[in-house]
Amino acid sequence: MTVPVFVDGAAGTTGLEIVARLEAHPHFEPVVLDDARRKDASARREALNEHPFAVLCLPDDAAREAVALVDPASATRIVDASSAHRVADGWTYGFPELIGRDAIAEASRVGNPGCYPTGFLALVAPLVRAGLLPADWPFTVNAVSGYSGGGKALIERFEEEPDIAFRAYGLDLSHKHLPEMQQHAGLDHGVLFAPSVVPAYRGMLVEVPLHLGAMATDPSADALRDELEAFYAGSPVVSVRSGETPAELLIHRDPDPDDGMAVAVFGNAGGWNARLVATLDNLGKGASGAAIQNLNLMAGFPETASLRLR
Numbered sequence: 171m172t173v174p175v176f177v178d179g180a181a182g183t184t185g186l187e188i189v190a191r192l193e194a195h196p197h198f199e200p201v202v203l204d205d206a207r208r209k210d211a212s213a214r215r216e217a218l219n220e221h222p223f224a225v226l227c228l229p230d231d232a233a234r235e236a237v238a239l240v241d242p243a244s245a246t247r248i249v250d251a252s253s254a255h256r257v258a259d260g261w262t263y264g265f266p267e268l269i270g271r272d273a274i275a276e277a278s279r280v281g282n283p284g285c286y287p288t289g290f291l292a293l294v295a296p297l298v299r300a301g302l303l304p305a306d307w308p309f310t311v312n313a314v315s316g317y318s319g320g321g322k323a324l325i326e327r328f329e330e331e332p333d334i335a336f337r338a339y340g341l342d343l344s345h346k347h348l349p350e351m352q353q354h355a356g357l358d359h360g361v362l363f364a365p366s367v368v369p370a371y372r373g374m375l376v377e378v379p380l381h382l383g384a385m386a387t388d389p390s391a392d393a394l395r396d397e398l399e400a401f402y403a404g405s406p407v408v409s410v411r412s413g414e415t416p417a418e419l420l421i422h423r424d425p426d427p428d429d430g431m432a433v434a435v436f437g438n439a440g441g442w443n444a445r446l447v448a449t450l451d452n453l454g455k456g457a458s459g460a461a462i463q464n465l466n467l468m469a470g471f472p473e474t475a476s477l478r479l480r
């Protein structure tokens with residue numbers, strides 16, 4: 171017998187990928203509303219209340235509206251892929267590697283992390299926790315994303331304007347991912363975040379450049395890498411790059427989906443500088459893969475069931 175999961179927003183970019191993973195899942199089955207009813211509040215209310223799990227793949231306002239449609243007495247457990255509940259009271263942040271698998275397994279409301287924060291937090295949170303990076307450091311994060319990160323609207327734009335080679339944005343320094351980056355890394359200050367988009371459909375690179383030698387903790391790049399290796403040891407989803415420094419890291423235009431994430435620490439010869447780099451699929455560990463990983467943990471199924479791990 172399979173467990174039904176209502177996917178609210180199943181016609182969107184993240185929703186379609188969640189449905190595909192649920193269709194291939196040995197223990198879950200997706201429930202979606204047809205085109206005529208998918209925005210109908212009463213049909214959504216019914217679906218949200220009558221299934222054991224619901225995943226919200228909606229803009230923030232619609233996600234808040236969906237949560238309001240759930241009867242407090244209903245047993246429905248929710249994973250919200252939007253940024254509406256990532257730092258909200260009563261919600262568990264859906265990053266099992268950082269928050270703990272048991273916390274996710276017990277949660278009834280899970281806020282799935284944003285794609286950029288997934289890379290940033292994977293790099294920085296374990297190192298701050300270990301005392302290797304100072305919590306009061308003024309962190310900077312530079313990131314490049316595939317255009318599916320902006321959902322249907324940005325996909326349409328990049329397909330209609332093929333001459334866009336690079337798009338820097340977030341220039342008002344108030345990107346919606348800032349609160350979750352600061353809170354879940356345990357930082358004293360907000361992060362200086364410089365996101366951008368390239369004409370590749372999916373994939374992203376999130377980088378935190380560090381002047382290690384200017385830190386009171388004065389950590390070495392090797393110490394940072396060792397800590398990340400220990401932290402992610404045994405993780406089926408997050409891997410730490412080791413060995414020779416590669417000459418380059420590439421985002422390809424049309425790669426297969428990937429629910430894994432690789433993190434790396436590159437240091438210079440004198441030990442003063444390091445570049446922490448995470449590579450992931452914005453639609454994989456950055457959204458849909460993470461939602462399935464969380465659902466697996468919540469339902470007591472194997473953590474990687476139906477994940478697309480390369």
Ligand SMILES: NC(=O)C1=CN([C@@H]2O[C@H](COP(=O)(O)OP(=O)(O)OC[C@H]3O[C@@H](n4cnc5c(N)ncnc54)[C@H](OP(=O)(O)O)[C@@H]3O)[C@@H](O)[C@H]2O)C=CC1
Pocket residue numbers: 178179180181182183184185208209210226227228229230232251252253283284285318319320321322323452453456457
């Ligand atoms: N794309 C990504 O890489 C990531 C996305 N997310 C988050 O996931 C959520 C979904 O994003 P994404 O899939 O990219 O966005 P899309 O715009 O591609 O999809 C959103 C879907 O929600 C539907 N929708 C909007 N309002 C309602 C409503 N009131 N009731 C029912 N359905 C509604 C839209 O309908 P219609 O088709 O008619 O427009 C659309 O199908 C967002 O909160 C986003 O921030 C999180 C991490 C990464």
Ligand SMILES: CC(=O)N[C@@H](CCC(=O)OP(=O)(O)O)C(=O)O
Pocket residue numbers: 251252253283284285286315316317318319320321324347365366367456
């Ligand atoms: C390229 C692009 O536009 N990316 C999105 C973030 C995608 C993501 O992580 O989704 P949430 O919006 O749910 O946080 C942005 O910067 O708003």
